């Protein structure tokens with residue numbers, strides 16, 4: 001039985017959700033996401049406790065040795081199951097750096113694979129209601145009304161389409177001829193993990209793109225007045241987390 005319709009009350013807050021809720025290292029500190037380049041799936045990362053080996057060798061904002069940059073444990077993500085993201089902190093810049101593995105959606109719960117999966121289903125389904133019922137079944141512990149499940153699904157379909165449209169615009173020579181459909185990109189890229197692949201392919205633009213593909217904000221933007229330090233790694237993404 002689905003719960004009674006009560007207007008739209010999303011099961012997960014799409015843009016805030018279980019994103020970083022940090023014990024603040026200092027009042028007003030800022031959070032920057034960096035890419036943790038990985039081909040692991042969520043399950044592999046979780047099983048292998050990938051957050052324990054994720055490292056960032058130096059502060060992306062300061063000259064080597066000029067600050068007290070250090071590891072600051074992890075923060076928790078709850079969807080699809082509890083796992084952690086490695087975190088670093090620069091006290092001089094009042095900035096934390098989260099090393100977000102490639103499969104995670106940025107600034108919303110869950111993974112890019114989860115978004116892709118439901119968007120792909122929606123592309124081939126005879127009705128959105130059917131897909132909504134399949135991906136958010138009425139007997140699931142987190143069941144929502146069919147209306148809410150539809151909103152949940154449509155949001156993900158829109159997100160996937162927006163990401164694919166963005167990729168087309170950024171790389172017209174590579175994707176310009178494709179419709180913004182998961183199936184078309186899967187065929188072109190030869191993978192069932194298109195959105196994860198696009199995290200890597202779009203790396204030079206990640207700090208300019210919107211979540212959940214993009215990583216925000218770019219580290220330079222956390223500096224007062226948009227000042228970019230001389231030792232900045234450059235206008236594009238900083239130090240890759242390895």
Ligand SMILES: [Zn+2]
Pocket residue numbers: 059060061062066067068069090091092093
């Ligand atoms: Zn620093």
